[in-house]
Amino acid sequence: METERKWGTDFSEAWLGAQANLMQSWADAWLGFSKATEGAERAKESTRPWGTTGDIYNQWLNMCQEMFGEYWKGAPLGIDEQTFEKTPWGAQTYARLYEFWANAAKILSGTSPGGKGIPESYQEFCDFWLENYNELLRGFFTFPHLEPLRGLLGSAAELSQMYADVLSKFSGPWMEAMQGLPEKTAEALRKGPQGYADVHRWWLQAYEQTWGRVLRMTPLGLTRETSEMLQRGTESLIEHYAAMTDYSSAFYRVGTEAMQKVATKLGDMYNKGQAPKTYKEFYTLWWTTNEEALYELFKSPEFSRLLGRVVDATMRVRKRYDDIMEEYLKALPVPTRSEMNDLYKTLYLLKKEVRENTKQVRELEEKLRTTETALGKEESLKKEVRENTKQVRELEEKLRTTETALGKEESLKKEVRENTKQVRELEEKLRTTETALGKEES
């Protein structure tokens, strides 16, 4: 914490000192400017030399960039250079935009009072713009996953260097023998990006018919496999370069058109008395015009195909690069990507199988539980049946006993009935006898 505080304090002091110096130089410049323009009519202000305020502004921007560039590097929060670059004082956009337009305006306004540039100045203006536009776009049109190749594929400018290297290594003698190349190159420079792309296509066509065939020649001998791999790598690099050239060319074209649109819009606004009053207003006009121009490019099927071609070519380079790397890594005791991919695939399939088996085991467990439940019920039923059978038997026994008892009862009853009958008969006889005796007595 203490370190952080000290770091912040040191910076603040340095910053305040730098501000004081800047303000002093600004005040000096302002003083000089005021003297130079003293007595001038307001109407002539548009012809003011650019140097005075523009230089101060640039000085201020440079100071900001230097100061804050160093500042963020030492930040204890881990804020990196990118953080600084993303602020308007970063070198990439907001500040550079000011510099660019100040210089662009200088170039154009220096040509004629009406601002209509002569061809040479205009070319200078365009070159300046393209260089800056490329710088601006660099940040978001590179492929971060190709870190090892970033230097190779990062931007059109770097590609140009790469192209020159490839050229000198693989096709230098051929190029030297080519007649007319200097003229075509000069033409490309005159025409700008489009001309450059045209020359490139011409070159590629010639390459395909000559050196390209040599590079595709089937190698022989002990190093055949490695040679073939390197050949494929070079070939993919050339293809990638061709795609990137067309891709960059499309951006350059749009960039130039957008720049012209900004200038036209600005002119119209001036004529209508609606010129931007602040730098922010101008900046907004600038970025929205560029965004619209890029959107028009992006939504076209041609761009989509071009983008697809660039990505495809980039992937091929990457693939060849990986192949070459793997070839060299074979000698080292480390696993290669292909070997790891084999393991990953096995792992994936095993995991899937384990999951499937686990699922089946769970289903079987469920079935087992159901069966067990059913079995439990069966046992219970059997027990119940056994119990019932026992009870039935007992009841049958009781029934039999009862029946026997009943049988005896019936026999007794019969006997009783028989006896009763006999008693009644005897009683009848007795009565009859008594009656007869009575009569006799009487």
Add this chain to the structure above:
Amino acid sequence: MRNPFVENTEQLMKEMTEANRKLLKLSDILMNLSDTDVGTTPKDLVYEEDRMRLFHYKPMMKTPCPVPMLVTYALVNRQYMLDLQQDRSLIRNLLSLGLDIYIIDWGYPGPADRYLTLDDYINGYMNRAVDIVRERSKLDKINLVGVCQGGTFSVIYAALYPEKLRNLVVMVTPVDFDTDDGLLHVWARDLPIDNMVDTLGVIPGDLMNVGFVMLKPFQLMVDKYVGLMENCDEKEVVENFVRMEKWIFDSPGQAGEAIRQFVNDLYKNNLLIKNKLKIGGQTVDLRRINMPLLNIFAEQDHLVPPSASKPLNDAVSSEDKSFFSLRGGHIGIYVSSQSQTELAPAVAEWITTRSQLPKKAVSGRNKKSESAKNQAT
């Protein structure tokens, strides 16, 4: 040509002075940032499998909605966008309105995940997450809320397992991919995805970000940061900016086989809306979606244009289906003030009114156990 901003020296001086002041202020704020956490609404981890994790947010009401909802986010970027900051959290709002919420965190695929397919994600992880929520809630059917690509997953899931879902809500979800309204749809047609997957395996998140930034390069790479300077006086604004910045560039890689099928079958061949998509050998027939459907889209969405989302309602057989549209773009649907004041209440009401259970409306399995319990007592 005249220089438009140098002529007015006084104005320029003002701008420089103001810029100086803001730069120092921003420096001070960036050095003392303390509260830039994201996804802070309390939640419990209830299930995990490989990279996937299933969380359950702690309900904010004593008796929340009886039917829980499971949120499925995209594989691209992270699900905490729905809970980015306390005062702009769709999740927090929905909880406060009485919903019971689970959410899937897909995690960060590593090199070993390059072979994961859409089948693994939908029939595997997602289906198991749904089953976990069903088990925990003791319900046969739950509510499913899919967001962006997660919405497409949810639509596919709903067509495969309609018997497990009570309601379906999709937000900024592409279903009909044959549209020229979004650059992604245009570019995807020529994207050599096979070559990309064969070469890279897992497609790096940074590479995906290059594509997203390219959609609006000047706005996303230049003006956004200029805008930060404009508003850097307030610490809270900078903190919110940092949170959003974190989310934008916190991009997981994409499992190779899954994104291969997603681009080829959906973006290039548009099989989903044609009822011809196959997942794990099963044909995805959108007409099998018969549960109530709420389809939410953003009117100025440059990533998932309305023309890609709206056809869903005509493709399903649900009788109860409706749209909800928001002004603004793709990101605004999660964090805009309209999202907090209009979307959250609308979603909560829609779900709540369709999640009322009859008494004892518990799952078949649970019915039996309750019945057994009653017998025992």
